[in-house]
Amino acid sequence: MIDRFSLNRRRFLQTTATGLLAGAVPGLASGRAFAAGGLTVGFVYVGPKDDYGYNQAHAEGAAAVKALEGVTVVEEENVPETVDVQKTMESMINLDGATLLFPTSFGYFDPHVLAVAAKYPDIQFRHCGGLWQAGKHPENVGSYFGYIHQGQYLNGIAAGYATKSKKIGFVAAKPIPQVLQNLNAFLLGARSVDPAITCQVIFTGEWSLAVKEAEAVNALVDQGADVITCHVDSPKVVVQTAAGRGAFVCGYHADQSPLAPDKYLTGAEWAWGNVYTDFVKKALAGEKLGNFVRGGLKDGFVKMSPLGPAVSAEARNRFEATLAEIMKTKYSVFKGPLKDNKGNEVITAGAAYPEDAIELESMDYLVEGVVGSAS
Amino acid sequence: MDDTAIGLWGVPLAILAGAIRVSTPFIFVSLGETITERSGRINLGLEGTLVFGAMTAYAIAVVTGSPWLGVAGAMVVGAAFGLVHGFICRLPKVNDIAIGIAMMQFGLGLAFFLGKSYIQPAAPHLPSIPFGFWSGLPQVRAALDINVLFLAGAALAFALRWALANTRLGLTLRVVGDSTDAARAMGINPDRVRLVATAIGGAFAAVGGAYLSLYYPGAWNEGISSGQGLMAVALVIFARWNPVGCFLAALLFGGAGALGPALQSVGVTSGYYLFYAAPYALTLVIMIATSSPNRPVPGMPGALSLTK
Numbered sequence: 001m002i003d004r005f006s007l008n009r010r011r012f013l014q015t016t017a018t019g020l021l022a023g024a025v026p027g028l029a030s031g032r033a034f035a036a037g038g039l040t041v042g043f044v045y046v047g048p049k050d051d052y053g054y055n056q057a058h059a060e061g062a063a064a065v066k067a068l069e070g071v072t073v074v075e076e077e078n079v080p081e082t083v084d085v086q087k088t089m090e091s092m093i094n095l096d097g098a099t100l101l102f103p104t105s106f107g108y109f110d111p112h113v114l115a116v117a118a119k120y121p122d123i124q125f126r127h128c129g130g131l132w133q134a135g136k137h138p139e140n141v142g143s144y145f146g147y148i149h150q151g152q153y154l155n156g157i158a159a160g161y162a163t164k165s166k167k168i169g170f171v172a173a174k175p176i177p178q179v180l181q182n183l184n185a186f187l188l189g190a191r192s193v194d195p196a197i198t199c200q201v202i203f204t205g206e207w208s209l210a211v212k213e214a215e216a217v218n219a220l221v222d223q224g225a226d227v228i229t230c231h232v233d234s235p236k237v238v239v240q241t242a243a244g245r246g247a248f249v250c251g252y253h254a255d256q257s258p259l260a261p262d263k264y265l266t267g268a269e270w271a272w273g274n275v276y277t278d279f280v281k282k283a284l285a286g287e288k289l290g291n292f293v294r295g296g297l298k299d300g301f302v303k304m305s306p307l308g309p310a311v312s313a314e315a316r317n318r319f320e321a322t323l324a325e326i327m328k329t330k331y332s333v334f335k336g337p338l339k340d341n342k343g344n345e346v347i348t349a350g351a352a353y354p355e356d357a358i359e360l361e362s363m364d365y366l367v368e369g370v371v372g373s374a375s
Numbered sequence: 376m377d378d379t380a381i382g383l384w385g386v387p388l389a390i391l392a393g394a395i396r397v398s399t400p401f402i403f404v405s406l407g408e409t410i411t412e413r414s415g416r417i418n419l420g421l422e423g424t425l426v427f428g429a430m431t432a433y434a435i436a437v438v439t440g441s442p443w444l445g446v447a448g449a450m451v452v453g454a455a456f457g458l459v460h461g462f463i464c465r466l467p468k469v470n471d472i473a474i475g476i477a478m479m480q481f482g483l484g485l486a487f488f489l490g491k492s493y494i495q496p497a498a499p500h501l502p503s504i505p506f507g508f509w510s511g512l513p514q515v516r517a518a519l520d521i522n523v524l525f526l527a528g529a530a531l532a533f534a535l536r537w538a539l540a541n542t543r544l545g546l547t548l549r550v551v552g553d554s555t556d557a558a559r560a561m562g563i564n565p566d567r568v569r570l571v572a573t574a575i576g577g578a579f580a581a582v583g584g585a586y587l588s589l590y591y592p593g594a595w596n597e598g599i600s601s602g603q604g605l606m607a608v609a610l611v612i613f614a615r616w617n618p619v620g621c622f623l624a625a626l627l628f629g630g631a632g633a634l635g636p637a638l639q640s641v642g643v644t645s646g647y648y649l650f651y652a653a654p655y656a657l658t659l660v661i662m663i664a665t666s667s668p669n670r671p672v673p674g675m676p677g678a679l680s681l682t683k
Contacts, residue, residue, distance in 0.1 A: 047597070048597060202640060210598060212635070215632065218396075218633075241593075372644045
């Protein structure tokens with residue numbers, strides 16, 4: 001017994017030599033891990049992964065990756081956008097052996113992802129959002145995002161048929177381009193049904209503020225809005241409060257229909273499962289991962305919730321016809337002539353911005369018919 | 376405008392409705408803290424108790440289907456949190472403020488850990504009483520849908536004020552809070568009174584949490600409180616340790632919280648961050664206007680560690 005644990009000179013030399021060899025030839029140890037059929041993928045979420053919202057959408061994508069053969073998924077929830085996320089990523093790399101990381105929250109990117117990526121050039125990082133720029137940021141980092149405003153346009157069509165007061169409402173977190181695209185697309189969808197419809201917006205100022213979101217919904221319904229949607233991290237409170245007040249709701253991020261089965265019209269959902277599966281399959285095959293990955297409904301990045309029981313047959317036909325058109329070509333939700341809600345022309349007649357138009361990424365206006373102000 | 380819109384009337388109505396809807400957690404936490412502080416001890420951990428109470432109430436309501444069992448369960452765990460705080464503070468040379476902060480972090484962390492699996496399921500909500508039945512306007516009916524816990528909180532505030540002034544128990548609490556030595560001379564055990572007062576304070580705070588998760592906004596997640604427990608502790612000082620003052624201050628904060636969304640809904644859209652800061656700015660102004668370098672804050676219990 002004692003002999004087994006005592007360290008004789010020969011064994012000492014053996015183990016040290018193996019260790020040195022592995023260290024001296026980089027890739028030997030990890031190469032063996034690959035041969036054994038291992039790719040470890042790390043997902044980091046800013047909130048709980050069953051929040052009926054942003055994080056749940058990503059966690060559902062991670063679950064799709066888990067089903068692939070030879071892939072191990074490590075996840076961590078509730079990681080704040082501070083140096084904590086650097087620690088999480090480093091422990092996924094060093095302790096779990098993750099070689100592909102998806103830090104999913106917007107605020108993780110600068111400086112946290114950039115700092116860790118510079119330290120581990122062999123590890124691949126893909127960040128959700130539009131922040132990565134070729135030439136400026138490292139090559140082992142990249143971004144992926146979807147044109148979800150198309151989904152909000154379809155939400156708007158369902159809302160346009162459902163509203164009786166011709167007023168619809170939008171609970172928004174912050175006036176950044178992605179939120180304004182969704183808000184404007186929602187109203188444009190509704191106005192394609194009836195140009196008299198207006199949309200009231202309330203900004204809460206934060207991504208997750210349950211009480212303020214509930215107050216915002218109450219204020220919207222008090223002012224006569226009868227279809228509500230939102231762009232906040234967890235639409236659960238908005239959906240429940242709106243349905244409780246008797247308004248129809250359109251979902252966002254994930255499928256919230258179980259929360260309000262009678263009032264839920266449809267919803268714009270992320271389909272991250274397709275995106276993540278694609279990334280991981282490429283990594284398994286040893287191919288280079290894309291640095292700038294974008295897509296919309298057509299590319300399977302975004303999907304719509306099944307239409308609810310309150311959607312009329314007329315609305316269903318229009319919804320399905322528009323969806324079919326979006327699936328066929330590069331669809332332009334934003335096309336001229338288009339005015340903002342201060343009367344300035346923002347898109348000239350004849351111009352059209354398809355889903356991948358770079359102009360959309362800097363949107364700072366509210367279109368005509370939106371009641372509210374972006375600043 | 377059509378008949379479903381009420382235009383500018385929406386603003387005062389939203390402030391009234393917000394005062395009723397949003398204030399209840401403030402009422403319960405600040406009443407609980409008043410009892411604790413009137414006994415001469417500060418429990419800063421009520422934010423943790425609030426969140427843990429919210430989680431417990433939600434979890435029990437999901438499992439049993441009864442929101443009232445959830446409220447009762449929250450009271451029990453809230454009292455337990457208060458007892459832990461009170462017990463540790465009985466030990467010599469322990470700082471109650473530091474223990475409070477530790478208990479807050481403990482309560483938050485434990486609630487997040489144990490509440491993980493209850494974020495998704497929907498719990499039954501607490502009932503409300505439709506006081507707006509007389510009105511033809513749906514907005515007024517919705518605003519006057521008043522939860523029973525709000526009414527209980529209001530009644531409690533007045534009952535507590537009366538009890539502090541007119542009952543033997545109230546006298547005991549005030550003596551212990553104003554002078555430990557005087558209490559000892561009267562044959563009262565100050566530590567025991569403070570232990571019980573902290574436990575009751577914890578139970579009240581947890582009821583506030585139950586209101587958050589079981590009525591408004593009516594969901595459990597980790598950001599449900601966003602600091603309301605801490606604000607309620609500050610409200611006690613703002614209200615000068617007076618239970619009725621706490622009730623009014625809670626109404627003020629609730630109403631002010633509804634101001635931002637309501638103004639945006641009628642088209643006052645610029646500077647909404649400023650409107651959101653209104654309750655805090657108002658508190659600052661009142662605190663500065665009523666404080667003086669020459670005398671202590673009126674109404675402050677003499678044995679409170681803040682005064683020592």
